[in-house]
Amino acid sequence: MNLESPIAGDTEWHDVTSEAPSRRRRNIIIAVVIALIAIAGIAFAMTRGGDESAPAATAAAADGADGKGAAVVSIIVPGNQIVTREITATGSLAARREMPVGIPGEGGQVSRVLVEPGQWVGAGQTLATIDASVQTQNARALAAQVRVAQADANLAQAELDRARKLVERGFISQADIDRKTATRDAANARVSVAQAQLGQAQASNRRLAIRAPAAGLVLTRNVEPGQVVSAGSGALFTIAKGGEMELLAQLSEDDLAQVSVGVPATVVPVGSNREITGNVWQISPVIDAQNRQGTARISVPYDRGIRPGGFASATIKAGATSSPVLPESAVMNDTKGNYVYIVDKDNKVVRRAVTTGTVTPAGLTIASGLNGDERVVAFAGGFLNPGEIVKPKPMAQSAATSATPAR
Template sequence: MFRHALSVALPAVLSLSLAACGSGEPPRPAIRPAMVVQPLPARDVTEAYPGEVHARHEPELAFRIGGKVSKRLVEVGERVKKDQPLAELDPEDVRLQLEATRAQVAAAEANLQTVRSEYTRYKTLLERQLVSQSQFDNIENTYRAGEARVKQIRAEYDVARNQADYAVLRAPQDGVIATRRVEVGQVVAAGQTVFTLAVDGDREVLISFPEHAIDRFRVGEAVSVELWSQRDKRFSGKIRELSPAADPQSRTFAARVAFDDAKVPAELGQSARVYIHAEGSVPLAVPLAALTAEGGQPFVWVVDPKSSTLQRRPVRIGPYAEDRVPVLEGLKSDDWVVAAGVQVLREGQEVRPVDRENRSVKLVAKE
């Protein structure tokens, strides 16, 4: 009986113990702080575009005839003078062509001497009425054809002589070799780019605008330029040129920014950043750290002022500025946006809004 009573009592005791343990409520998760900000108006936003310093004039240099490259006389970054040889083609083919044309000139001139003698003789015979007019006309036509042939061959000889000069590629102006696209031994076609020359003179910054923003900019618009080698200075400039067509690969529109002062110490290839005032172009802007994305769709976390819970808000953004991103659609000026740690947040999570000094923020709309 004792064993039977124990077997009945033990489960009852365990049941009571488990019931006692389960009677308490689960612990409430800690409410984490979240740094919040409100979007800034567009007048406080400056868009920034990275760029690179280029020469204003950058002609692509090429041979005017095709052939095999036998010599390359300069390297990228080397300074060259006007008419300085840059590269040479194998001269054997053009030399043989020149000799062949010279021989054709000699043959045509010899033939002209023969037909000229015949023409003079037949003219004397015609005056004595010893030949008919038709015979004289035939000889005269032969003489005229000989003269035309000599002119033609001499012109071809001049072309061949020019082509011999074209076997040497020379610099059209003073400047710096910016790019090189051939090697010794390579066969190139006439007009194929061999070098790009950065001509001495004005310097500009090459930047690119995205497709959706190209309508906001115009030629002559004032900008400021910061060279990465001189981060403490801003140089004034303006948009000098806008490409009318997008690049087929990047789908961006190239633009060239000219300095107002031609003496700006900008060197070829230097990195730069162009700042353009975006007043009136976008309604609002938020810090870069407030933006995240999922599946290619950007969004921000907005705090509900009543419940202090998070709501995912999809947005449409513009081109990134230095530390902010303009928001074209999806936000209002009185929204409160989480500005840090957005990657670890979740929908409906309760947070404690704080400012950058870790002070509690009362979520109210801007006046």
């Protein structure tokens, strides 16, 4: 039993080892067959694809030659439009004619102040009064002196009249008549002096009332009751004559050269959306050497939104020109400057350098570079190249302008 068991086990081991190589060979053969089938399938597919793509490539080339496969682009023929040139500027607001009102006389203690800033006043209206008790008494004294002088003059005249009657009878000499005539004349002269002194006092008393030199709007008040003022006290009130205001618009040299007196302008105070219409009434004859700017003075009527010393912006109408107008999407720029793409008669893209003008609600004006009858690429010009053949599609002018971003 013991001798036979090893022999049986040995026979079993030899059977297993003899079957392993054959199994591996079968697996290898199967993998090779599968690989060959896959390679054959790929080769067949590539052969089919090549046969089908060749006609497609040939057709695409043919289409490109006659423009059938070209990119479709929207074009616009801008023509020429009347464009109003607008110049924008900023500056400070001020009274067009500012009138400082001070003490016209000797001054004194202020008794009443009758107006406040923001009030309208008429020409000659009393703004404030000064205590005139002393001056009033002085005027009364001078009036009394006038009456005394007048009484002396009347007496001298009466004596002269009586003397003339006596000289005819020989009681009084002609020399006495001359003396009495001189006395009468001196008395009349004293009357004139007294009257002049009284008139001067009365005029000074009238000047104690501070009055508006012209109708306008009170801007500032620098006096209070009880304050002692004199000719050296400075301006007690500031009045804008007629309530007229102005904007001191700062413009560059180039813009200032385009503006003329009388052109309309629209002023918008900062912090407000009120548009106030005015016009340029004066242009500065000099240019500031530091900032190279000049001043255009824009007159505007009174408006509650205008406060002198405030800041405002202005849009000045500087004439009208006839030029092409394009949507902003049609104008591109690079290191060489601004340019557009136009489509020529052969439907080829051509680069055209342009000079842009002002921005309007209708689009961007072209100052030079276009006549207005060209076919201009309206959109996506950055994806095109000069010389490329395209398929132009006309675009309505209204659609092009509506696509322009609002400013």
